[in-house]
Amino acid sequence: MSRVIANITVSADGYGAGPNQTEKRPFGEDGGDGWGDRLHAWMFENADENRAELDQITPSGAYIMGRNMFGPVRGEWDRPWNGWWGEDPPYHTDVFVLTHHPRDPQPMEGGTTYHFVTDGIEAALDRARAAAGDREISIQGGAYTINQYLAAGLIEELRLHIVPLTLGGGSRIFDGVPALQLEQVYARAASTVSHVTYRVLR
Numbered sequence: 001m002s003r004v005i006a007n008i009t010v011s012a013d014g015y016g017a018g019p020n021q022t023e024k025r026p027f028g029e030d031g032g033d034g035w036g037d038r039l040h041a042w043m044f045e046n047a048d049e050n051r052a053e054l055d056q057i058t059p060s061g062a063y064i065m066g067r068n069m070f071g072p073v074r075g076e077w078d079r080p081w082n083g084w085w086g087e088d089p090p091y092h093t094d095v096f097v098l099t100h101h102p103r104d105p106q107p108m109e110g111g112t113t114y115h116f117v118t119d120g121i122e123a124a125l126d127r128a129r130a131a132a133g134d135r136e137i138s139i140q141g142g143a144y145t146i147n148q149y150l151a152a153g154l155i156e157e158l159r160l161h162i163v164p165l166t167l168g169g170g171s172r173i174f175d176g177v178p179a180l181q182l183e184q185v186y187a188r189a190a191s192t193v194s195h196v197t198y199r200v201l202r
Helices: 048-057 121-132 143-151
Strands: 004-011 015-017 062-066 094-098 113-117 137-141 157-163 182-189 194-200
Touching: 004 143, 015 143, 048 157, 062 121, 062 143, 094 121, 113 121, 121 137, 121 143, 137 143
Parallel strands: 004 137, 004 157, 062 094, 062 137, 094 113
Antiparallel strands: 004 015, 157 194, 182 194
16 A cells, blocks of 8 residues: 655744745745745755755655645635646646635646545545555645644654744644654755654554
């Protein structure tokens, strides 16, 4: 059966996005431009230094993300929106978006297809398992979505990329999650981020 992995970049105080998120500032008050430039500099400005960790993110057989990560549209789908990543998103496989509002699947260039799941996190995981085969399933975020899966005991490995800045508020990993026992299986400090991987023991 596919392993279920969660990947998220967080500030030193655990926030994956700052407060007051908007369409023009999807990461809110994030200490930078509102687009996660400081949080995600390790991925884009220092990609070579962090190649091993980046290479772990993209080969998953299926992805799950929350509606807020997919885009700024709230409520009914009142306008076309196909994610933040342009016509050729980086996933190149099936992506299951959690939402309360039905929508037909959206195929994109490069093999990505967004599927909109209205019947909860376990239904999304069942569909992701069917799509992934024996490849990993990646819970992409945001923090609220990962927290739901952690609270339900459905994540096997949690990969945190911890950036040395604090945000003081926003969307935080582990909020609302019962106490967990974690086993550290990997840690590496780079110049702008520390990578820590935990096995979730329940």
